Structure formats: structure tokens, C-alpha cells
Amino acid sequence: MSESKQGGVLAPRDPSAPDVPSPDRRFAADEIDAILRRAAQAEQSAHVPAKHDLTVTELMEVAREVGLDPLAVRKSASIERVGRGGALAATPGAPDRREVRATMHGGLPNDRRAFARAADKVLGRSGDILEDEPERFVWRESHGVGRTTVTVSREGAGHVSIVADRTGHYLVHWFLGLLGWVGLSSIAPFSVGPLATTLLLLVTPVLLARPFWSRSDRATRAKLDELAMELLRIADEATPEP
Numbered sequence: 001m002s003e004s005k006q007g008g009v010l011a012p013r014d015p016s017a018p019d020v021p022s023p024d025r026r027f028a029a030d031e032i033d034a035i036l037r038r039a040a041q042a043e044q045s046a047h048v049p050a051k052h053d054l055t056v057t058e059l060m061e062v063a064r065e066v067g068l069d070p071l072a073v074r075k076s077a078s079i080e081r082v083g084r085g086g087a088l089a090a091t092p093g094a095p096d097r098r099e100v101r102a103t104m105h106g107g108l109p110n111d112r113r114a115f116a117r118a119a120d121k122v123l124g125r126s127g128d129i130l131e132d133e134p135e136r137f138v139w140r141e142s143h144g145v146g147r148t149t150v151t152v153s154r155e156g157a158g159h160v161s162i163v164a165d166r167t168g169h170y171l172v173h174w175f176l177g178l179l180g181w182v183g184l185s186s187i188a189p190f191s192v193g194p195l196a197t198t199l200l201l202l203v204t205p206v207l208l209a210r211p212f213w214s215r216s217d218r219a220t221r222a223k224l225d226e227l228a229m230e231l232l233r234i235a236d237e238a239t240p241e242p
Contacts, residue, residue, distance in 0.1 A: 075232040078103040079225060092174075093210040094217030096167045100224040104158035106235030112137045112152075114234050119150050122227040145169050152231060160231050162224050166217075173213045177205030 027035065054062070056077045060070035082099040089095040109115075112132055116139050120126050127141030127148070139150040145168025151161040181204040 071236065072229070074105070075102070075229055075236070078105070078232070079228050081221065081224075092170060092206060093214040096165070096170045098164045098166065098217070098220055098224060100160075100162045100221075100228050102160040102228045102232055104152070104154070104160055104232060104235050106232070107158070107238050108135070108137060108152060108154055109234060109238035115139060115150065115152055115231055118230045118234060119148075119227060122230055123148060123223060145172055150227070150231070152235070158235070160228055160235075162227055162231075164220055164224060166220065169216065170209075170213060173209040173216070174205050176212075177207070177209035180208045181205050 056074060059077060060073050063070045063073040079100060079102045082101055083095070113129070115137055116127065116129055119139050119141070123141065125141045125143055125148070127139050127150075129137070129139050131138035135154040137150075137152040141148050146164065146166045148165075149161075149163045151163075153159055153161075178201075181201070184204075
């Protein structure tokens with residue numbers, strides 16, 4: 001029912017009129033969750049036309065409009081993860097080697113040790129400088145079960161490469177999975193034949209280690225992306241503005 005301005009009489013509400021909430025209406029927490037969930041589902045619906053592809057320049061313009069740093073978007077767009085798929089990566093849940101490459105728009109700074117300091121800080125490990133040439137810089141850290149190599153080069157098209165070899169890390173996860181399997185076997189021993197026992201001994205540690213290894217891989221990828229962005233920032237700051 002709505003109140004008519006003529007005579008203060010309540011006029012019957014038109015049942016065909018949409019029930020649009022007032023712009024000043026406040027929503028409860030459960031209503032907010034439902035509204036946002038529906039909006040997110042609508043954006044992901046197969047019936048919504050796909051957004052057109054954007055160039056790096058267009059992405060930078062979008063970033064500028066929403067208050068992001070366009071240069072940070074350009075650096076982010078130049079980063080490429082070099083994946084290693086296949087059964088060997090699918091079985092444990094993630095590969096044992098990760099690589100990130102990026103195109104470098106800036107130049108190498110006069111003090112290339114800034115790259116080493118950035119790698120030490122982001123990765124939380126101290127490494128050694130293997131090469132420190134005018135057009136090439138190589139830094140590496142080794143922590144027993146793995147190592148990370150950073151290469152920054154101006155040979156040809158400038159590029160950054162970060163390679164994390166994590167084979168030893170996976171062996172640690174597998175060994176912990178093996179310990180978990182041994183613990184489960186002691187609590188609830190299984191009455192199976194020798195062949196099944198051998199198969200379980202090989203497969204179960206991998207299955208137990210898989211979720212932890214996948215989570216560790218996500219953290220590693222985030223660290224490599226963060227380091228790549230920092231190295232590109234250093235290279236940009238070393239190049240004078242045109």
C-alpha cells in the first residue's frame with residue numbers, strides 16, 4: 001500500500017510494479033551475502049557474453065581509471081610462468097621445478113647488487129652472486145633440499161629468469177607422507193597381500209603428501225611472482241625517464 005498525496009488516503013499498490021528497494025535501505029549480513037553471491041554467479045554465467053580481449057595498453061588504461069599504477073600492470077603483464085605439466089606433475093599435484101620469465105623494459109642498474117638484495121629479502125634466504133657483468137647478472141641460493149637461480153640479462157631482448165628447483169622439497173613431503181602411512185598402518189593394520197602392501201606403500205605417501213605439496217607450490221609461485229615484480233621495478237628505476 002502507498003499513501004496518496006491527495007487527501008492522505010492510502011492508494012492500493014499496483015501489483016505489476018517492481019518492488020525496488022530504496023537507495024538508502026540498509027541490508028542485513030545474510031542479505032548482503034546473498035546479493036553478492038548472485039552477482040558473482042551472474043558474472044560467471046555461460047549466458048553472459050565473454051569480455052573482449054585487452055591489450056597491455058588497454059589494461060594499463062583500465063588500471064589508471066580504477067586507481068592502480070599502470071606501470072605495475074605493465075610489469076605484471078610481462079611475467080610468464082613456464083609450466084611443467086604432464087603425468088609427473090599431475091600425480092604429486094605440482095611440478096618439482098618452477099620457472100618465471102619476464103621481459104625487462106628497463107636496464108641493469110650500476111649497482112647490480114640491488115638484485116641480490118631483493119632476492120635475499122623476498123625469498124628470505126642469502127645467496128651468492130655467480131656473475132656480475134655489465135649485460136648479465138646471475139644470483140643463486142642453495143639450501144640443501146633446493147635452490148633458486150636468478151638471471152637478469154640485457155643480451156638481445158632484456159629478460160629476467162627465476163628458476164626454483166624443488167626436487168628435495170618434494171622428497172621431504174613424500175617422506176612425511178610415508179611416516180603418516182606408517183603411523184596409520186600401526187593404528188589400523190590392513191590385512192592385504194604382499195603385492196597390495198607394496199602398492200599401498202608406493203601410492204599412499206604420494207596421496208598424503210599431495211595437498212601439502214600443492215599448497216607449498218602455490219606459496220612458491222607467489223614468491224617467484226613477487227620477486228619478478230621487484231626485479232623489474234629495480235630495472236625500471238635504473239632507466240631514466242624518456
